[in-house]
Amino acid sequence: MDASVAMYVAQGIHGLAYGMILFLVASGLTLIFGMMGVLNLAHAAFFMLSAYFGYQMLAWTGSFWLALLVAPVLTAVFGILMERFLLKKVHAFGHMGELILTVGVSLIVLDGVKAVWGTESLPLKMPPILEGLVQIGGMQYPIYRLFIIAMALMLLAILSLVLYKTRLGMVVRAAVSDAEMVNALGINVPLVFMCVFGVGTWMAGVAGVAIAPILTVFPGLADQMGMDAFVVVVVGGFGSLGGAFLVSIIGGLISSYGVQFLSQYAAVLMFVFMAVALAIKPMGLFGERE
């Protein structure tokens, strides 16, 4: 492959890889919102919490895979606890209450991780098998980034299958459109919601552990990632998994090709895209009318 072509291709794959990480974080956020109407501002904090859990698991067991498996589950448990004991109680006071509550929780998590793990940047090493580079058509590419792309695609596939092809998914979707009716049919709707919340935070947790080897684990991790994920959800349309997926990829590509061609304005491009998209479609590209 010609060197400059290789560069453009590499930028494309970088965009995809970053887009996939965005998607992992954003999918949980959009799922929770779509199903339950809760805008979870603590989502990014859970993402960070999971990275810390992952660091700890790796430190204890030495296994990245165990960390990837356990940390998101632990995070999901925290998410479920928050849903069960806090969020549910304030549901009666509408969106505003939920917003304030989740901001409060995210502040507590932020200070909590500092109390437990300190303020330093902690390393989370990738497993040796994913280290190194692979040859693609005469171009070298880090295996780990390809692994992230593959994992995100797999999760998307499983998630869509469950949601659209199983009975469980049907119940979830039905509960979203008319919770009372589904409840009357004898299905435990609060339980369904709790599960959805758990799955949503679990996704953020997976993203947290997955991204940690590329970044450092430190108390600012949530801020670093949170805003980008939020943009994806907003532009994709709240609650739209497909929208989040598409916009994640667009966002990833904008950021990598933006650096390549319009380096000066790379940081602004995503927000310009968001502002334009929302000015045209206020509910996001795939959002439904309220």
Added chain:
Amino acid sequence: MKTMKRLLAVTIFLSLMGLLLASAVPAEEMKPKATFDFNKFPDMSDFDPNQPVEPGGDTIKIAIVASFSGPAAAVGEIYYACVAWAAHTINKQGGLMVDGKKKMVQVFKADGQSKPDVTKKVTERMILQENVDFLWGTNGSHLQKVINQVADKYKKISVNAASLSDELQEGQDFSRYSFMTTFSTEQIGRTAAYYYGQVRKKEKKFYILCQDYLFGHSMAEAFKKGIKEYYPEAEIVGEDYHKLFLTDFAPYLTKIKASGAEVVYTGDWIPDAANLLKQARQMGITLPFVDIFMNEPRFLVEVGIEGTKGLVNIGQYGIGNPAFRNEEQIKYHKAWQNARTKWKAPYDTVLYTHPSGNIGAYITSVYWLLSVVERAASTDPDKIIKVWEDDVYQGPSGNVYKMRACDHKQIGLLTVQEYVPPEEQKQSYNIPPYYWFKDCSNAGPVHEVPIEKNLPKADPTLCK
């Protein structure tokens, strides 16, 4: 005849030497007026930043204005350990004679939360409520600017030990109450260029990658200026400015790789510096970085010996090799390491292994301040200014710093450290265990860049 010739040769040689000495102006000018006194250095084994001994009564008060909460709280912790260490040194000696009274040094934490408005508020509180004598800060030129402004307003001394932007001590922003006790962007950029153009003379293609704000742009400007000055045949093959706290460096690194650069010059600090290096190595990019903050041991260890080999770090604390030239310096170094064995979180990490590098520079700045206080025998700002201007101080590392009177900037020699694997670090770390860090590359060959080659920018309206 032969003797005549010989005599002539000797005369020529001597006069040449004289000329050389004369051109290295500062020799006389840089003669220390005060030196860190190892003889008075007390037993510091009881020092613990977790349980600081707070002196009561009438004290010399220093407020550290920095982030003690929020994502950047690590910065405040490092500052605190350093300032408290220096204060403890003096207190164990019985304090300083100030305004006719023996006074201890008391350290305050002022949490500016990395926000300009909060920084202003806490700085005012320190002055108006706690009656502090000195403000000591901080990371971020925008925050240091606020501290300097408040200091100027209430006529208190502000010590800038961590904001590197030359602009802080220039034009409108200059205040006679603020002193910059750190190297500056201009010094760093020119030192890097000097090293590559006049010392190393090897790589010719450079790429500039800095953070997209005042500091990053100043760093880049300084390097470009230095290249013009010291290495005109070199080429800047590209420059980029990325947003702060960037997550994905891959697009920039791909561009750098395609540009054919041989060295990447960066002013990034943690976490950007860490992520940049990590992601570069993960992508198989082995280019050396010339940097100032890519020296935090924790992530260097993570990247490993191989990945950190060839990094070039510019520092202000030490002097050339070897790092330890006498028993007293070794004793001082060991005193820190001995005390530190008892420290608990957050001070129990590898970051605090050596009282040198950034930590050494922060500590030295406080020693210098307190030495000025001792000689002024007062905390009165005007008396302090009088002593500090044109003062020359030798710190524990043996490096000598001068406070330029016209704009209150620190001048001194800088070092360029080439990172090598542990087994080669002996040339620098010349005491057991003969390496700085076991699991990463670190300073091996160290080159001094003399003062006259790295002088910081001088605002012509201030420095005539």
Added chain:
Amino acid sequence: MNKKTKSLLWIAGALFLLIYPRLFGIYYANIVVTFAVYALFASSLNLLLGFTGLLSFGHAMYFGTGAYGTALALTHIPGLPLIPAVLAGLLASLVLALCIAPLVVRVSGNAFAMMHMAFGQLMFVLALKLRDVTGGEDGIGGFDIPPFSIPGVISLDMTDPILFYYFAMTVIIGSLWLLWFFTKTPFGQIMVAVRDNAKRVDYLGYRVPHTKAVVYVIAGCFAGVAGSIYALFQNLVAAYDAYGILTSFVPVMMTMVGGVGQFFGPIYGAAIFGLIDEFTTRFTDRVELVLGLVLVLVIMYAPYGFAGFITKMRLRWAARKAA
């Protein structure tokens, strides 16, 4: 409480504010100015949120634009007097509000909140990027603060913190009074009706988007005034303080904690936040933890905020008295 005691209380309050800086000194005077700026900022947001039911995650846009407007005017126009400098900030916010209003008045709920976040963040990254104009992270600072002067009558040095306190408090209390007055006008009543039942307002023949637009622009202007005073007070405007996401969140949280939909809610909220900040930063590094706990506890146990809590207590007291 009858009218007489009420007005007596008001007079006592005004007198207290008047002698306050003499009693407590510069530091506490500055704290009150900060509180007052946020009280006005949050009150302007409450006009949208509490009275019209529009939640904005980008209200910092107007605060920041007001601040930059004043700072830029003072930097670039030599000899600009004080009041026109404040008006410059107001005008900047007004123009921005007029540009954005047509885009946002037709949506509500989450779309409204998110669009504001989008525009707010766009302003933020632009402020960071256009360093030549805004100074980026470092911002614009050190501009001359003109004295408050009526030619031939008086000239007060505004760099004196105590004198500035009087100026800032006068402007802010005046603005708050205007806001309060506005909610009591017939138009203000329509505004509340839009929140409660927009359709009915529509049927009654009032045009909902127009009503919203007017409220929106007014809210933007008052946020601009708050920003302008803030710029004068800090003598510095930087991107993070002006447009950061936190600057948009803080007034929302203040309003919620103080009591949404009540005129004094955001003022209580600003006071509570000020107190929390003052105490926590003195005694602990765990600022976020305390703030987080307060938010969670408030929303769990006092969801109508401090104002709601007072109303409840008053009702209980009245009930007991009646019994």
